[in-house]
Amino acid sequence: MDEKETYCIKVNLPGGVVSAGDLYELLLIAENAGSQSIRIGNRQQLFFCIDASQLEDLEMDMLRAEISYEIDEDEFPNIISSYVTDAIFNTESWMKEGVYKDIFDLFNFKPRLKVNLVDQHQTFVPFFSGNFNFITSTVSNYWHLYIRFPKTTDIYCWPSLVYSDDIPVLSRITEKTIMDHKALFYDRQKINHQKFHNLVIAQQALVTQPITEALKLPEFQLPYYEGFNRYANNKHWLGIYRRNELFPLEFMKDICTICLKNRIGQVYTTPWKSLLIKGISESNRKDWGIILNKYRINVRHASNELNWQLENLNSESLELKRQLVREFEEYDLRTHRLCFAIKMQPKTGLTGAIIIKKKEPGVFDILHTRDFNPNSKDDVIYKEKVPITNLGQCLIELCNYFYGILINDNIVLSVTEKEAEEKPGKEAPPVYQCKNCFSIYDQTYGDAVNNVAPGVDFESLANYSCPICESSKSSFNRIEKSFNPNPLN
Known part of the structure; x- marks a missing residue:
């Protein structure tokens, strides 16, 4: 290992949350190893680089602190979650801080495939970037599960809702099933979903609920996640973004010190490679302003x-x-x-x-x-x-x-510029949406997965099935759209 000049150290923060005390300890270890800054990854993990000569000492310090890490590897992707959004970017969900923590605590293994835990009412954390995408349902403590098989675009909608406490065990079983049967489920052009489901449920009895209401994707809005912002109980949250993706260690140590001083227990990382601190009181806001001034940290970048x-x-x-x-x-x-x-x-x-x-x-x-x-x-x-x-x-x-392009019922529907010019004010061809996974069939594009050419009307298709969840043609509902020559009015 010592033939290399530098090594990249990766530390997972399950769910994108870490206590201020634990983070401070990690920062000291990185500093002792000669690092000057840390980075936040798009799966809410931390990275820092060290000189090869410091590797042995770092490994001893990490062992003493009982911190798991990887060196120039990403064998165990971080579990990401929308925990960071709780109380600030969405307030209407049953999904709260305690539920997140309970689920994290039940993970007694390190996943080798990507796990996402996402609240359906927010759009700050991506829904389908994982292999196992757990998305809250309208039923309290139950989740939709969408499985994206490794190295494919094949997404399977689990046919029942999953109980919160079963998320870790189901993640472990599904991962083991995939890894033990790579010839069937790993980097394959075609996946037999029913076979996969049968193999999984044969291994463990799970608490489930039927899917009575399909997942509804919210309209995407990326909140402005920088600066001081007021939220519940007259508190503030602070978002910090770095243009070069580097957070100086001295700055981060001061962040942790202020958190501990003001009894702010946790620091959050985001998929947008930024840092977020909640629970800042009005009386302590001045302390944070001093630190931002000290390190010349800008918190007003353009959207x-x-x-x-x-x-x-x-x-x-x-x-x-x-x-x-x-x-x-x-x-x-x-x-x-x-x-x-x-x-x-x-x-x-x-x-x-x-x-x-x-x-x-x-x-x-x-x-x-x-x-x-x-x-x-x-x-x-x-x-x-x-x-x-x-x-x-x-x-x-x-x-x-x-x-x-047209905006209709808060859903952007794709039409070509030529169509918009040729048919202003006229009725446009309808689109059809799968009620189980919300995939859309639009004859403008056809369906490359099912070898349907652009321009083919949905009603003329025989034996059609959803390219995502394989639901039958009868599972699709018609959605009307019309052209508007002034769509922004």
């Missing part, structure tokens, strides 16, 4: 700089983001309700309404999710093989297109 998902520790994607943000700023581009993902590697699991995917050096494909909702499970190709020099202009055109 179109905050709405990006990037791969971890990837300088190429960070530099591309900076270039594109500069172009957006110069154009004064509106990006409200949009977020962007830059994928330099295939199958990264990043989500975005608009996706910039590296095709080859200096060349990118541009895609967007159906309806421009980053929690949608379908991608639509916008432009292929775009040179990096033209990327900004193409993205500006796509953003402008987004604001020019």
